Amino acid sequence: MSDLDPLDPLQIAEEWRTQGRSVAIATVIDTWGSAPRAAGSHLVIDENGNFEGSVSGGCVEGAVIAEAQEVIGSGEPKMLEFGVADETAWRVGLSCGGTIRVYVERLG
Amino acid sequence: MDIGSLRTLNAARKNRQAAVLVTDMDAGGSRVILEGEVVAGSLGDHVAAAFRSGKAAAVDVAGRNLFLNVYLPPPRIVVIGAVHISQALARLAPIAGYDLAIIDPRTAFATPERFADVELTADWPEDVLTARPLDAYSALVAVTHDPKIDDFPIADALHKGCFYVGALGSRKTHAKRVARLQEQGLSDAAIARIAAPIGLDIGAATPQEIAVAILAQIVQAYRRRDIVTTE
Numbered sequence: 001m002s003d004l005d006p007l008d009p010l011q012i013a014e015e016w017r018t019q020g021r022s023v024a025i026a027t028v029i030d031t032w033g034s035a036p037r038a039a040g041s042h043l044v045i046d047e048n049g050n051f052e053g054s055v056s057g058g059c060v061e062g063a064v065i066a067e068a069q070e071v072i073g074s075g076e077p078k079m080l081e082f083g084v085a086d087e088t089a090w091r092v093g094l095s096c097g098g099t100i101r102v103y104v105e106r107l108g
Numbered sequence: 109m110d111i112g113s114l115r116t117l118n119a120a121r122k123n124r125q126a127a128v129l130v131t132d133m134d135a136g137g138s139r140v141i142l143e144g145e146v147v148a149g150s151l152g153d154h155v156a157a158a159f160r161s162g163k164a165a166a167v168d169v170a171g172r173n174l175f176l177n178v179y180l181p182p183p184r185i186v187v188i189g190a191v192h193i194s195q196a197l198a199r200l201a202p203i204a205g206y207d208l209a210i211i212d213p214r215t216a217f218a219t220p221e222r223f224a225d226v227e228l229t230a231d232w233p234e235d236v237l238t239a240r241p242l243d244a245y246s247a248l249v250a251v252t253h254d255p256k257i258d259d260f261p262i263a264d265a266l267h268k269g270c271f272y273v274g275a276l277g278s279r280k281t282h283a284k285r286v287a288r289l290q291e292q293g294l295s296d297a298a299i300a301r302i303a304a305p306i307g308l309d310i311g312a313a314t315p316q317e318i319a320v321a322i323l324a325q326i327v328q329a330y331r332r333r334d335i336v337t338t339e
Contacts, residue, residue, distance in 0.1 A: 004118070004121060004122060005202070005205060010114060010117065010118055010121075011118055013114060014111070014114050014115060014118050017111050017114070018111075025109060027131075027175070027177065028164075029133075029164075029166050029175055030166055038163075038164070039163070039164040039165065039166075039177075040163075040164030040177045040178065077133070077136055079133065103131070103133055103175065105109060105131075105136065107109055107110070107111060107114065108109065108110040108111060
């Protein structure tokens with residue numbers, strides 16, 4: 001048995017949930033072009049907007065955290081897409097020019 | 109994902125067991141599959157491919173939109189020698205996400221005072237590595253340059269297929285080491301896998317800088333290794 005990194009997002013999600021907090025897990029599903037975090041990377045968010053981990057280099061985390069609040073409220077997962085081709089890219093796009101899909105789900 | 113699946117997944121990761129998490133992105137369910145479990149059908153093929161490549165991917169299985177996330181054990185650095193370089197390496201490794209353990213039978217070196225919060229065993233590598241064997245996710249760093257201590261773990265690491273084997277010592281020391289390993293019957297190809305002189309050539313001069321050079325070389329070996337296959 002070895003300890004996980006104290007900042008390990010999935011370990012933190014388990015601790016938060018065990019403490020009774022509502023938690024959403026965001027996961028990078030695909031990346032096209034230049035993207036800072038590989039598919040499978042996690043960002044975890046609680047109902048107060050606390051978060052650990054990352055799905056980009058800090059470019060879209062704010063938007064994912066906001067969407068996560070809705071997912072926590074409704075329990076319905078969401079697929080988010082960010083990139084230069086996306087209209088929202090002008091607000092929260094990836095400056096590196098890539099595109100990513102992020103799946104956000106509530107931890108049941 | 110439900111909390112039960114997350115607990116199973118986190119427990120496997122703590123136990124250095126490779127795991128794949130399958131998420132149904134339409135229906136929302138998830139399932140943890142541990143390495144070695146039998147999974148039928150085309151999902152089984154996708155899961156096997158995920159374990160081999162270590163890469164997460166979205167796949168279509170019988171019209172279902174699935175995401176397979178892969179969690180391989182973090183690479184583990186086993187250091188032979190509780191020396192000054194090891195003290196620096198022990199602090200750097202966790203930052204890069206690598207587990208680290210130190211083995212040195214010399215009790216004057218292997219003291220808890222010198223290695224606070226580090227997994228440290230003051231015993232012979234022969235005994236420690238029997239209890240906790242090296243594997244393909246292990247990197248072996250031999251830094252005592254004492255043949256009595258270093259030679260066994262170096263040979264053992266080559267036999268076990270460690271993704272990195274590095275040994276400290278001058279070219280002269282290493283030439284003698286190569287001769288001893290050849291006498292033990294190790295092939296030239298196996299011996300050529302030993303990184304010596306140890307560390308990327310960045311002109312490192314201090315023990316701390318040498319630790320950076322070693323860690324960088326370990327990262328390079330891990331990221332450029334052949335795709336891990338399970339036996």
